[in-house]
Amino acid sequence: MEINEKLKELGIKENEPVGVAKLLHIFAPYYFPLIDNRIAETTGLKQRGESLTVDKYIKWMEGLKNWIRSYNEEKIKSIENQYSKSILKLIDEGFYVMCSVNLSLRIKLMGLKIRWNG
Numbered sequence: 001m002e003i004n005e006k007l008k009e010l011g012i013k014e015n016e017p018v019g020v021a022k023l024l025h026i027f028a029p030y031y032f033p034l035i036d037n038r039i040a041e042t043t044g045l046k047q048r049g050e051s052l053t054v055d056k057y058i059k060w061m062e063g064l065k066n067w068i069r070s071y072n073e074e075k076i077k078s079i080e081n082q083y084s085k086s087i088l089k090l091i092d093e094g095f096y097v098m099c100s101v102n103l104s105l106r107i108k109l110m111g112l113k114i115r116w117n118g
Contacts, residue, residue: 017052025088033064034092042099064091 018040024032035057040046045056068076068087076087083090 017054017057021052021057029086029089031088033061033088035060036096036100038100039092039095042095064088 018036021032021035025034035045035052037046037052040052040056040060041048043060045060046052068091079090080087085093
């Protein structure tokens with residue numbers, strides 16, 4: 001993949017496939033889904049310290065698009081218009097929160113204390 005090789009020349013190291021996926025999404029946000037290392041690790045597309053492969057990204061893209069197709073197209077367009085983002089970007093943001101953000105730490109940093117008696 002030519003873009004992947006150029007990113008290697010720039011010294012991005014082992015993150016080239018994720019970088020390529022992000023560039024592709026920028027150029028075609030309604031076609032190429034985003035992915036990052038945490039999402040790839042959480043979904044089992046790669047192991048920590050490994051690179052995401054092109055084959056696994058394509059499998060991810062196909063699976064995600066098939067899942068999206070099971071929903072009403074008009075509803076998806078309505079959601080995209082409401083948030084001014086592609087459904088793929090909105091899904092990425094949801095996955096980011098689920099896979100990357102330590103929500104309990106953020107709550108603690110806000111100074112909120114919760115007592116649990118369960």
